Amino acid sequence: MSGLWDIRLEGSLETLSPFCVIAPGAEEVTRANGGKYRRISRRTLYRDGLRDSRPVVPGSTLRGRLRRSAVEVVRILSGERMPLAQWHQNAIGGIKGSDSEAAFDVQLRITLREKNPVLALFGAGSPWMTGRAAIGDAIPEGPVETDLIGGARSDDGRRDGMLFERLDADAAEQWHAMADANAARTRYKKAMRDLNATLRAARKGGGPEEVARLEAELADLVRCEEAAGLMSTNPVSMPLLHEAMPVGVRMRHRMMLTAVTEAEAGLFLAAMNHWMRSKPALGQHESLGYGLLRGEYDLWLSPAGAGDPFSVGQAQALPLGTMTAEPIAGLSGVPERLAGFMAAFREAFRSGAFDFRLASEIG
Structure with missing residues (x-):
């Protein structure tokens, strides 16, 4: 485990199936027909002085999967179940409270880095530690036109004429009640859209009396909707719509490991292999x-x-060659030097060199 290394992985990721990552707080788009969907993760690039928004595979998504795969590698080698608090520390970096970061024991942080290669690679929020693995976004090499995939949750009551012969005697009446609720919900949503549009126009150019009348009418409509229970029901035939990056998009991608031990590098590669295979x-x-x-x-x-x-x-920097990562197959073409790093991690683990317990337990 002596010696520290810098390793750069520079190449590409390609979508083999549609890809969809929707970040928290993603922009919601409303189509002309009233359908809505949330935008997939994007980044803005500048090309010839022009802004170009492209869908991406976020580095945070890749980092999260690699981190959890690293924890799975540890769990598989140990053959034991991990306590929840220990899993939180290793898989998500701990649950940060209001304690001062400055008060944390510096020597204990150093000990954690030496004893826990998961935290050394990916860092932690509690205790605060920076990681040695930098994982960037995968950004398409050229402009990408995303797909907008639509559909609806199937209503077998309309599609299957024999459905009610297979259900109990109350099924048909219950289905009609659901269908009536769906129709009422559709009428309500249209009325809400129309009334809101009229209200926006009145606020721009109408008098205060007209605005007050429309606001009161809107409030009455909401109260009627709540009283009818339509806001809490879930339609069987609910429209579904989502955006996705298509198959065959090639993206530039880079990952860098800085000042890692052989064992830490070996764990990172084992995590990549676990991600792709499992x-x-x-x-x-x-x-x-x-x-x-x-x-x-x-x-x-x-x-x-x-x-x-x-x-x-x-x-x-010494070039080691080209490595590929394929779903199910895992890593191939791993250079002999890096395969030796993977063996170094497994040997160090089996010798008891690591400790994945909580910081409080180690301290």
Whole structure:
């Protein structure tokens, strides 16, 4: 475990299936027909002085999956179940409270880095630690036109003429009540849209009496809706709409490990392999086959902190070749040097060199 290394993985990710990651607080788009969907994660690029918004695979999404895969590698090697608090510390970096970061024992932080390669790679929020793995966004090489996929939750009462012959005697009456509620909800939503549009126009150019009348009418409509219970019901035939990045999008991607031990680098590669082999799908709609990626990376290795400030280009970094990552198949073409790092992690783990307990337990 002696010696520290810088490792750069630079290459591409390609979508093998539609890809959809919707970040919290994502922009909601309303179409002309009233349909709504939330935008998938995007980044803005500048090309020839023009802004270009492109869908991306967020670095945070990749980092989260790699981190959890690293924890799974640890769990598999240990053969034991992990306590919840310990899982929180390793998988999400702990649950940060209001304690002062400055008050944390510096020596204990150093000990945690030495004893816990998960925290060394990915950092923690409690106790606060920066990670040694930098994982960027995967950004398309060119402009991308996303797909807008629509549909509706199926209503078998309308599609299957034999449905009620297979259900009990009350089913038909219950279905009609649901259908009536759906129709009432549709009428309500249209009335709300029309009234809101009229109210917006009145606020711009109408008199205060007209605005007050429309606001009162809108409040009455909301009260009627609540009284009818339509706001809390869920229609069987609810429209479904989502945005997705299409298949075949090639994206530039880079990951960097800075000042890592051989064992830490080995755990990172084992986590990549576990991600691709055991849980390759990322993002939303995994049940539809979404979220599969193929990776191809050129690898560079150099001793940490040993760079010659007068050297240019790649002269101070050793090229190791190209490695691929495929769903189910996992990693292939792993350079012998890095395969040795993976073996170093497993050997160190089996020798008891690591401690994945809580900081309070180690301290």
